[in-house]
Amino acid sequence: QKEVEQDPGPLSVPEGAIVSLNCTYSNSAFQYFMWYRQYSRKGPELLMYTYSSGNKEDGRFTAQVDKSSKYISLFIRDSQPSDSATYLCAMGRNTGGFKTIFGAGTRLFVKA
Amino acid sequence: NAGVTQTPKFQVLKTGQSMTLQCAQDMNHEYMSWYRQDPGMGLRLIHYSVGAGITDQGEVPNGYNVSRSTTEDFPLRLLSAAPSQTSVYFCASSPRGGGPYEQYFGPGTRLTVT
Numbered sequence: 001q002k003e004v005e006q007d008p009g010p011l012s013v014p015e016g017a018i019v020s021l022n023c024t025y026s027n028s029a030f031q032y033f034m035w036y037r038q039y040s041r042k043g044p045e046l047l048m049y050t051y052s053s054g055n056k057e058d059g060r061f062t063a064q065v066d067k068s069s070k071y072i073s074l075f076i077r078d079s080q081p082s083d084s085a086t087y088l089c090a091m092g093r094n095t096g097g098f099k100t101i102f103g104a105g106t107r108l109f110v111k112a
Numbered sequence: 113n114a115g116v117t118q119t120p121k122f123q124v125l126k127t128g129q130s131m132t133l134q135c136a137q138d139m140n141h142e143y144m145s146w147y148r149q150d151p152g153m154g155l156r157l158i159h160y161s162v163g164a165g166i167t168d169q170g171e172v173p174n175g176y177n178v179s180r181s182t183t184e185d186f187p188l189r190l191l192s193a194a195p196s197q198t199s200v201y202f203c204a205s206s207p208r209g210g211g212p213y214e215q216y217f218g219p220g221t222r223l224t225v226t
Contacts, residue, residue, distance in 0.1 A: 004154070006154075008152065031212070032212050032213035034213050036217075041220075042219060042220070043116075043202055043217035043218050043219050043220050044155070044202070044217045045217065046214060046215065046216070049213040049214065051213075088154065088155070090155075090213075092212025092213050093212055094212045098143070098160055098162065098168075098212060099157075099212065100145075100157065100212050100213070100215070101154075101157075101171075102147075102154040102155040102156075103154050104152050104153060104154040105154065
């Protein structure tokens, strides 16, 4: 079983739609939960991170973490064509050594 | 600030050749890491460093060496290239305390081994 599972997509939505991206993970030791955005042929860029369970909002983006279900989500409101990218979920810990694992990424296309 | 820079952008090697991928950061970050990204596999950690003079292995370290003599630089050496090392390599840095969650990535090096 992979430590993190992420649907690769692609996910295609019309402009203005609400997008929901999700990941599941298996190791309950992770403390930090991140979402990165990666444009084609570029390096990943950090969108947001949360510590432990709960919600975090940043503009049009909302991250949710449910540690009891080992499930994390990213919601994008009022999606724009510029949001078209691959979104990587990630989990990390710094106890027992530095470790961050990444999902394989979901490709998102937002059509104008 | 230039952030995290990587050279070269592209490289083609023959099996058995060695080379060094360069990574530098100008943010005075303590943590630096090397990842490889393969289709359908996500980013996988090769080696990381929590400060100058300190390195440790990640998930897929075989065939790679690192050293960290300065805070700014973290080169990755391929000892004897193999086709299985064809990948996109990313270097990342993190500030003190932000290691697992606040990583800044470079633009990547696309390596092909024939």
